[in-house]
Amino acid sequence: MDVGAGSAPIERSRRNPEGRRRAIVEAAAALIVEDGLTDLTHRRVAARAGVSLSATTYYFSSLEELSEEALRLLADRIDTELAAVAETLAAHGGDPAVLAGILHGYLLEPMRVQADTALYLAATQRPALRPLALRWFDGLVEVLSNHVDAGTATALAVYADGVTVHAMLHDEILDLAAITRAVTALMRPDDGSRR
Amino acid sequence: MDVGAGSAPIERSRRNPEGRRRAIVEAAAALIVEDGLTDLTHRRVAARAGVSLSATTYYFSSLEELSEEALRLLADRIDTELAAVAETLAAHGGDPAVLAGILHGYLLEPMRVQADTALYLAATQRPALRPLALRWFDGLVEVLSNHVDAGTATALAVYADGVTVHAMLHDEILDLAAITRAVTALMRPDDGSRR
DNA sequence: GATGTACTGGTACGCTCGTACTAGTACATC
DNA sequence: GATGTACTAGTACGAGCGTACCAGTACATC
Numbered sequence: 001m002d003v004g005a006g007s008a009p010i011e012r013s014r015r016n017p018e019g020r021r022r023a024i025v026e027a028a029a030a031l032i033v034e035d036g037l038t039d040l041t042h043r044r045v046a047a048r049a050g051v052s053l054s055a056t057t058y059y060f061s062s063l064e065e066l067s068e069e070a071l072r073l074l075a076d077r078i079d080t081e082l083a084a085v086a087e088t089l090a091a092h093g094g095d096p097a098v099l100a101g102i103l104h105g106y107l108l109e110p111m112r113v114q115a116d117t118a119l120y121l122a123a124t125q126r127p128a129l130r131p132l133a134l135r136w137f138d139g140l141v142e143v144l145s146n147h148v149d150a151g152t153a154t155a156l157a158v159y160a161d162g163v164t165v166h167a168m169l170h171d172e173i174l175d176l177a178a179i180t181r182a183v184t185a186l187m188r189p190d191d192g193s194r195r
Numbered sequence: 196m197d198v199g200a201g202s203a204p205i206e207r208s209r210r211n212p213e214g215r216r217r218a219i220v221e222a223a224a225a226l227i228v229e230d231g232l233t234d235l236t237h238r239r240v241a242a243r244a245g246v247s248l249s250a251t252t253y254y255f256s257s258l259e260e261l262s263e264e265a266l267r268l269l270a271d272r273i274d275t276e277l278a279a280v281a282e283t284l285a286a287h288g289g290d291p292a293v294l295a296g297i298l299h300g301y302l303l304e305p306m307r308v309q310a311d312t313a314l315y316l317a318a319t320q321r322p323a324l325r326p327l328a329l330r331w332f333d334g335l336v337e338v339l340s341n342h343v344d345a346g347t348a349t350a351l352a353v354y355a356d357g358v359t360v361h362a363m364l365h366d367e368i369l370d371l372a373a374i375t376r377a378v379t380a381l382m383r384p385d386d387g388s389r390r
Numbered sequence: 391g392a393t394g395t396a397c398t399g400g401t402a403c404g405c406t407c408g409t410a411c412t413a414g415t416a417c418a419t420c
Numbered sequence: 421g422a423t424g425t426a427c428t429a430g431t432a433c434g435a436g437c438g439t440a441c442c443a444g445t446a447c448a449t450c
Binding site: 391408 | 428429437439440
């Protein structure tokens with residue numbers, strides 16, 4: 001049973017329920033990132049996806065189901081990003097400067113920052129979404145744990161969240177030197193010389 | 196026909212516009228902390244404050260004006276808290292353990308954490324509110340700058356924000372030992388021994 | 391005691407929302 | 421080519437919203 005998508009780019013117009021459904025979810029995800037979960041409505045999603053209002057209710061039994069699927073899409077992208085972080089970090093043996101560089105590079109892409117923050121915001125508004133939002137934090141701790149002890153990994157992830165919040169609220173992001181300094185300090189082993 | 200409120204405690208009922216207005220703002224602030232800025236409506240505020248719907252529109256020309264005043268109330272409380280932090284810190288000469296203790300004590304009061312987070316959430320939803328939300332961050336940096344250099348102060352404030360986010364998303368807050376370790380590491384001067 | 395006014399309560403309007411419903415339409419299967 | 425069905429489009433409905441409006445009511449001032 002070959003699917004035979006053919007040469008048409010997406011061919012979303014007529015009789016392509018899968019593509020249609022996907023377009024709706026992606027439109028919802030984009031709107032959540034841009035305007036937040038609060039402003040998500042069937043009508044806005046429909047307009048963004050270029051489908052009729054009914055299409056958004058036909059494929060999803062409720063707005064909550066639709067938004068959840070959109071958030072899951074965003075969370076999946078986070079997993080992809082985390083895998084990339086793990087790879088880069090592994091290639092450099094957990095060098096603090098490399099980790100700082102990754103974090104700084106992340107901040108340079110506001111769309112990603114905004115997407116991840118949208119998940120956090122959604123989670124605070126709807127506790128059921130917390131596990132989804134924690135994929136980023138827990139995943140980062142796990143990745144970092146390959147190079148430092150669990151406590152340090154958690155501290156680094158906490159700092160990373162702080163950096164993200166900072167980026168959301170300020171016009172200028174933290175510079176690489178400051179991030180490097182903080183990350184290095186957090187990763188530097190507690191010198192037991194005192195006492 | 197005398198109304199005879201008699202021994203009413205606050206006498207907010209009749210002819211007390213100032214108290215009435217204040218009750219409305221406080222009700223709005225409480226609702227924002229509990230349910231977020233999004234779910235704030237005239238009717239909910241009225242019910243919470245025990246006044247009629249009209250009272251909320253009589254004292255505030257729009258819902259936005261009302262919410263802004265409520266957020267300002269929350270921000271003012273932050274200033275009070277910051278002053279207390281500054282005092283405690285000054286009394287102990289900027290000891291890392293003391294700072295960690297303050298931060299941990301803060302996390303033990305979920306209502307405060309939630310109130311401050313509400314400001315952050317509001318700011319991401321409505322950029323005009325950013326200056327209000329930054330009172331906490333900027334104020335903390337300023338307080339810390341009395342004891343450490345500006346860069347370290349910023350790093351500590353960033354970490355503090357991360358800790359707050361962590362508390363909002365997790366059931367269990369970070370323990371004092373972990374916070375102390377991180378704060379100590381961030382405050383420890385960069386040993387320039389390595390060239 | 392009369393009167394102006396600051397305030398209060400109740401109701402109404404126009405809007406957007408989630409969701410349901412009802413016709414259509416095009417494809418798969420025969 | 422007939423037919424069943426998967427999908428589409430348009431419209432409708434009840435609810436909650438911000439806000440406006442209006443008739444009262446109690447106090448200050450005289």
